[in-house]
Amino acid sequence: MKIDLIAGARPNFIKIASIINAIKQAQAHQKNIQFRLIHTGQHFDRNMSDSFFEQLNLPEPDVNLGAGGGSQAEQTSKIMMGYEKLLLEESTDLCLVVGDVTSTMACAIVAKKLQIKVAHVEAGIRSHDLSMPEEINRLLTDSISDFFFTTSEVANENLRKSGISDDRIFFVGNTMIDTLLVNQSRFIKPEVWDQYHLEKRKYLVMTLHRPANVDEESKLKELIDEIVNHSNQLPLIFPVHPRTKQILNKLEVNYDTLIQIDPLSYLEFNYLVKHAKAVITDSGGITEETTMMGIPCMTLRNNTERPETISLGTNELLGVNPKAIAPALEKLFKGDWKKGGIPPLWDGKTGERIIDILIHLK
Template sequence: MKLDIIAGARPNFMKIAPIIEALEKVKDKIQYRLIHTGQHYDKKMSGSFFEELGIPDPDVNLEVGSGTQAEQTARIMERYEALLLKDMADYCLVVGDVTSTMACSIAAKKLGVHVIHVEGGIRSNDITMPEEINRMVTDAITDIFYTTSEVANENLRQLGHDESKIRYVGNTMIDTLLKNMPRLKQPTVFSELNLKEKGYFVMTLHRPANVDQEQKLKSLIDEIVKGAKGMPLIFPVHPRTAKMLEQIGIQADNLHMIGPLGYLEFNYLVKHAFAVVTDSGGITEETTVMKVPCMTLRDNTERPETITIGTNELVGTDPKNVAPFMKKLHSGDWKVGEIPNLWDGNTAHRIVEDLLKLV
């Protein structure tokens, strides 16, 4: 079997790392080619993750670089199609919901290559999110789904997908987290600010609904700063958000804006935090496994199990919603949470065991 593994952006890298590790053990049966589309191309968003997570250098880098959604999609499809025409694969394995996921799925399917979607079936039901469109398009042409939850399974059934295409295996991102827990690395900001265990917040913001309007972003951060009650707020700033923050000029004694962190340093901060405030989906999965309270500044989530089972709560995007959740957090009434089924560190093994049946 010839298998292409697609990775394009930071959220993909922690999902492919355990799959590649498991494939290395069966490379006499499954020949794989790692393709980096180049959707994320700077060191902090790409290169450092490969090094930290032990991902081998890509066999191919499509080097698509930056651009609009349409420009990136077009370049990825064009370059991946050219690669397939020169050296065809049997299967194309995509992960998550970034532009590279959708673009490579389309290019592969049109050439008769079977599409495998790791993390298939998740939905926010918010069509304004580019990621939701990527999920919908990818799932519409997927041949095999590897899913993270029973909710995702049911979504696929409701869409009319045959049960034989759905494999409930768990969450490869949690494989990576559990494997790397002993390797988490204290960032310099920890000692520089004299941070204490469970004595600070971690915050991440990058979604357009939160960061593209100056007044909205300012109001959100003001409410979070106030709700933190003087506790340090460590804010690794996404490049998108940095530009807006410069224009607003927000400052507070307990707000510490730092550059993007590598995987091991960021998750060290999360593991030892009092709580996390975020608009990311993936981080809510990691906080659930690490049993860290998490407030999600979104009106919907494609990972409802982090709320129904885990430590996450959906706060919404209205700044006025922040205060009640902060009060609950400080009062000690936050739910303990449990770890969802099959989020046990063995997902990649289950995926490769299933892939071997296709050989």
């Protein structure tokens, strides 16, 4: 059995890493399974990419489609043309896509049109917010996939409601958690730790990237003002995208406790998360990592596609109103934040379960 593993953005590689490890284990037990790692080139920073592959012990991609930037339509078309050309030259038995980025949807469509089976890892998650490109990618990918690997019972039910039969739904857990668990002992203390004399549980970590939060200048300033002014003078570590940094400089957002740094590697960022007092974010994946590490998390969004991080984990959905930040931080500093627990099957063995199922499906 030959599988194409599709990855185009940083979260994809985090999820794919556990599947590659599971395939290598299966090969060591003489199982007939091969893979081709395909980097679509959707996101590509050479400096970050090199360290990222090294840190996660990922092999170099077998193919890089080099899709690069451009609008969503341009990017989608480049990925589709590149992957179609590859499949016409050398086909595969299965196209495995993860997550919900443009590469996920584009490669699933190409494979399906060429009569190749498609497996979707992290299937069935829904924000029910069609203003998010990721939600459109999820819906389209799930509408044509053959096999669905899910992270929660909520995702299972979403798929059932859309007409997917139970024999194609496999509740396996979370590959992102596999990667987190296997690398937890390898986390790297970043330079900012010693540079600003950080101490465990005595700083906050913040990430913001969604357009609704960072593209509206007045909204971004109000968010940061509220967070800084109610953070008990704790350092606020903010790995910030260069474009967002330009906006902040223009707005003259300048607090002694706001520490803006360049984006960190996977192992460095999670070192900060593991030892933080709390995390404030608009990312979905980070809410899973904070839940696994038992770190309080505040999500600045009106919806989430990962409700288990709220119902079972350490995450709370604050919405996008900056005025919701002060009460949440007050709750944190009073020691009233919920403890949270670990969702079912977040045990580090999801990749193994996926590969075992695929081997027996062939």
